[in-house]
Amino acid sequence: MTPEAADVLKGAIALVGYGLAAVGPGIGIGIVVGNAIQAMARQPEAAGMARTTMFLGIAFTEALALIGFVLFFIA
Amino acid sequence: MFASATPWLLATEAAEESEGIDLLLPESSELIAGIIAFAIIFFFAWKWVFPTITKTLESRQAAIKAGFEAAEAAKVEAESLKNDYQAQLAQAREEAGRIVEEARQAGESVRAEVVARADVEAAAIKERATADMSGERDRVAASLRREVADLSLDVAEKVVGSSLDRASQQALVDRYIDELGGLGS
Amino acid sequence: MESVILAASECDVSEEIICAPKDVLELFFFEDALFTIGGFNFTRTVFLIFLAMFIVLGLLYFGLRKGEKVPSKFAAAIESLVTFVKEDIAIGIIGPEGVKYAPYLLAVFMFVIVGNLFEVTPLINFPITSRMAIPLFISLVTWVIFVFVGFKKNGISYLTGLIWPKSVPIALRWLVGIIEFVSTFLLRPVTLAVRLFANLVAGHLMLTLLLASGWIFISSVGDIGARAIIGLPWFVFGLGIYLFEIVVAVLQAYIITLLSAVYVQTSVHPEH
Numbered sequence: 001m002t003p004e005a006a007d008v009l010k011g012a013i014a015l016v017g018y019g020l021a022a023v024g025p026g027i028g029i030g031i032v033v034g035n036a037i038q039a040m041a042r043q044p045e046a047a048g049m050a051r052t053t054m055f056l057g058i059a060f061t062e063a064l065a066l067i068g069f070v071l072f073f074i075a
Numbered sequence: 076m077f078a079s080a081t082p083w084l085l086a087t088e089a090a091e092e093s094e095g096i097d098l099l100l101p102e103s104s105e106l107i108a109g110i111i112a113f114a115i116i117f118f119f120a121w122k123w124v125f126p127t128i129t130k131t132l133e134s135r136q137a138a139i140k141a142g143f144e145a146a147e148a149a150k151v152e153a154e155s156l157k158n159d160y161q162a163q164l165a166q167a168r169e170e171a172g173r174i175v176e177e178a179r180q181a182g183e184s185v186r187a188e189v190v191a192r193a194d195v196e197a198a199a200i201k202e203r204a205t206a207d208m209s210g211e212r213d214r215v216a217a218s219l220r221r222e223v224a225d226l227s228l229d230v231a232e233k234v235v236g237s238s239l240d241r242a243s244q245q246a247l248v249d250r251y252i253d254e255l256g257g258l259g260s
Numbered sequence: 261m262e263s264v265i266l267a268a269s270e271c272d273v274s275e276e277i278i279c280a281p282k283d284v285l286e287l288f289f290f291e292d293a294l295f296t297i298g299g300f301n302f303t304r305t306v307f308l309i310f311l312a313m314f315i316v317l318g319l320l321y322f323g324l325r326k327g328e329k330v331p332s333k334f335a336a337a338i339e340s341l342v343t344f345v346k347e348d349i350a351i352g353i354i355g356p357e358g359v360k361y362a363p364y365l366l367a368v369f370m371f372v373i374v375g376n377l378f379e380v381t382p383l384i385n386f387p388i389t390s391r392m393a394i395p396l397f398i399s400l401v402t403w404v405i406f407v408f409v410g411f412k413k414n415g416i417s418y419l420t421g422l423i424w425p426k427s428v429p430i431a432l433r434w435l436v437g438i439i440e441f442v443s444t445f446l447l448r449p450v451t452l453a454v455r456l457f458a459n460l461v462a463g464h465l466m467l468t469l470l471l472a473s474g475w476i477f478i479s480s481v482g483d484i485g486a487r488a489i490i491g492l493p494w495f496v497f498g499l500g501i502y503l504f505e506i507v508v509a510v511l512q513a514y515i516i517t518l519l520s521a522v523y524v525q526t527s528v529h530p531e532h
Contacts, residue, residue, distance in 0.1 A: 048352065052353055052518075052522060055515065055518055055519065055522065056519075056522050059451065059452075059455075059519055059522075060443065062451065062455060063443075063447050063450075063451040066450075066451050066454040066455055066458060067447075067450075067451075067454075069454065069458045070099060070450075070454055073096060073098055073099055074096050074099070097285070097289075098285055098288060098392065098461070099392055099454075099457075100392060101391070101392045101393035101396050101397070102305075102391065102392075102393060104300050104301045104302070104303060104306055105303070105305050105306055105309065105388075105391050105393035105394075106393040106396075106397060107300065108305075108306040108309040108310060108393075109309055109388075109393045109394040109397050110397055112309050112310055112312065112313035112371070113313075113367060113371055113394070113397065113398070113401075115313055115317070116313055116316050116317065116367040116370060116371050117363060117364060117367040119317055119320065119321075119367075120320070120363040120364075120366045120367045120370075121363035121364075123320075123321075124320050124324060124342060124363070124366065125342075125346070125362060125363055125366075127324045127325075127327060128324055128327075128339060128342050128343070130327065131324065131327035131339070132339075132343075134327065134329070135329055138329045
């Protein structure tokens with residue numbers, strides 16, 4: 001395998017890796033936001049707290065996708 | 076494969092120029108610029124923006140409060156002024172009523188006076204006229220009497236054929252007429 | 261701009277269907293210094309950083325300078341922006357003592373929102389927050405603030421509460437402790453920086469790729485004839501992404517400010 005081909009292959013694998021890394025957080029963020037919206041709909045008076053917690057939850061969940069993004073560039 | 080030894084070297088060099096990891100590492104000049112810029116913004120926000128906006132909001136709040144108070148005071152003043160005006164208006168209306176009433180009474184009395192005076196004058200005129208008329212009548216009656224006496228004497232002379240004692244006959248006729256008049260009146 | 265020209269020179273419009281530069285990373289590097297002062301390379305990005313600074317200072321200064329009783333529309337907008345950061349983010353999330361952090365949060369918000377909006381500003385078209393320097397610096401400052409505040413408010417129990425949480429069953433305590441420690445002290449600053457950076461990198465890439473492709477295809481209509489129609493969907497798609505990126509720019513500025521406030525709040529009241 002030529003070094004160029006190895007480079008291309010490495011880039012492609014990194015791309016697949018990032019794609020896989022994005023699946024979990026995608027589902028997770030969906031769950032977090034969905035439940036946050038339910039909470040806001042049930043208790044609109046606590047919407048501010050639910051929104052803050054939602055952003056915090058998104059931040060935690062999204063961390064995995066962001067790590068994948070970083071690794072894609074490092075690879 | 077061995078022919079590509081030189082391109083491989085070039086490729087690694089090119090890759091080193093802009094490897095993916097480079098995107099994730101801050102460049103020193105940009106980092107320094109970012110720190111300076113951010114620090115300036117932070118100090119500006121800290122030392123100027125928040126004191127200024129606090130002052131602005133406070134002065135605005137004070138101005139709005141003062142405005143409301145002034146409006147309240149103006150409203151109270153307007154209310155009292157309105158009451159004053161209403162009181163004055165009522166007073167003026169009363170005054171006007173009183174003046175009209177007085178005028179009416181004055182008019183009434185003037186009218187009564189005028190009527191009374193007119194009555195008196197009319198009565199006086201009537202009296203005078205009556206007096207004039209009665210004087211005239213007396214005068215006419217006296218002259219008529221004389222006339223009648225003369226005429227009756229003339230008629231009697233014609234009948235008798237001689238002259239009568241004018242003076243004594245005259246007296247007689249007059250007495251007779253007086254008697255007639257006394258009966259007639 | 262030069263990268264767009266580079267892409268144009270390398271793009272074979274008679275063969276390709278989209279004009280991607282050979283190395284997308286060169287969209288983010290402006291190596292050529294405008295001038296150099298004692299080893300400090302004054303590049304286009306550095307110039308844009310200072311431009312963003314002056315824009316932020318100008319907006320705040322001219323918006324708040326007069327402090328009139330009845331503000332103009334511009335002044336009212338700036339005032340509501342500042343009060344939004346102060347009341348809704350600083351005080352609303354951190355609590356009454358959050359007013360201390362309002363200047364920092366305002367600086368973060370204004371600097372990042374202007375830097376982000378450079379992405380969709382004509383003639384600039386480059387978000388300074390897509391370079392790692394600014395997101396990294398801001399997230400490191402936030403990290404220092406929340407760690408410092410955590411130790412100042414709670415003493416050593418801030419650390420022990422994180423790595424030895426009493427509310428968790430003892431069997432799991434060490435595991436939760438490790439996760440909490442890593443997530444608080446390592447992942448928080450990294451993700452805070454990378455979130456902003458990654459969003460802006462992706463947005464800038466999309467915009468450059470789509471709008472440049474569309475433009476190159478349409479402008480080379482003389483050479484390739486009917487093939488130039490390929491550029492039209494790229495261009496339309498690019499304009500759609502352009503509008504989307506305006507939303508992303510504002511939202512990411514809000515999120516980095518909000519998360520900075522949330523992180524400080526978790527240090528002020530760690531029991532939550």
